[in-house]
Amino acid sequence: MRTPLIAGNWKMYKTIGEATALVRDLLAELGPLTDREAIVCPPFTALAAVAPLLVDSPLGLGAQNLYHEAQGAFTGEVSPVMLADVGCRYVIVGHSERRQYFGESDALVNRKLRAALAHGLRPIVCVGESKPQRDAGQAEPIVTAQVRAALVEVPPDRMSDVVIAYEPIWAIGTGDTATPADAQAMHAAIRATLAELYGSEIATAVRIQYGGSVKPDNIDELMAQPDIDGALVGGASLQAASFLRIIQYR
Numbered sequence: 001m002r003t004p005l006i007a008g009n010w011k012m013y014k015t016i017g018e019a020t021a022l023v024r025d026l027l028a029e030l031g032p033l034t035d036r037e038a039i040v041c042p043p044f045t046a047l048a049a050v051a052p053l054l055v056d057s058p059l060g061l062g063a064q065n066l067y068h069e070a071q072g073a074f075t076g077e078v079s080p081v082m083l084a085d086v087g088c089r090y091v092i093v094g095h096s097e098r099r100q101y102f103g104e105s106d107a108l109v110n111r112k113l114r115a116a117l118a119h120g121l122r123p124i125v126c127v128g129e130s131k132p133q134r135d136a137g138q139a140e141p142i143v144t145a146q147v148r149a150a151l152v153e154v155p156p157d158r159m160s161d162v163v164i165a166y167e168p169i170w171a172i173g174t175g176d177t178a179t180p181a182d183a184q185a186m187h188a189a190i191r192a193t194l195a196e197l198y199g200s201e202i203a204t205a206v207r208i209q210y211g212g213s214v215k216p217d218n219i220d221e222l223m224a225q226p227d228i229d230g231a232l233v234g235g236a237s238l239q240a241a242s243f244l245r246i247i248q249y250r
Ligand SMILES: O=C[C@H](O)COP(=O)(O)O
Pocket: 009, 095, 167, 171, 172, 173, 174, 175, 211, 212, 213, 214, 232, 233, 234, 235, 236
């Protein structure tokens, strides 16, 4: 049985003071989580301030990116060792904004994913098609190819730590969510690809999140789909009330 994962990706928002205030507001309202997991992914600068607030709380901690080396002369980068050290359990890898604005290739995404696993982090690897790709009927082959590329040389026994996030690029920050049926269809295609790569037992156990304009008013219908195992939430994770409602999907 898959435990759904709701993750808040705060992107490049929240100073240390704002981040700690939001975490305090979330924890004030959030009861114990028994059938789901929830995490926040603040910017790097707020991780160390947020981490102690989350100890023994229902919320976990993730980062938004990492570099694939443990240490070295890589000015400006942050390593998986450092993320584990600050208390992260998860790290987002290959978000479409990183692919689009920072030129991250499938090969780099794969290196980052393997580095995360090597240092005890759970990667949330993002895949998704653009609007022109969807309009051309190429969404499924493009997304499943991204999944295959991200998982090169990832052995079966590490797949229980991998989370996949399907985020159609045209749905991110636009208010234009994929319909639950379209999202479900892509999630099923991703799971079929996982079954080809690893067999059905492992494929059935991997969590596949949906991301892209997830809001309080669409989370319930999305989570009702059989292959949607959580959400990667951007804008709606920046306010306590909306993120709490998403975590508390029915
Ligand atoms: O990582 C989160 C996604 O990019 C979705 O962002 P959004 O919820 O603001 O559309």
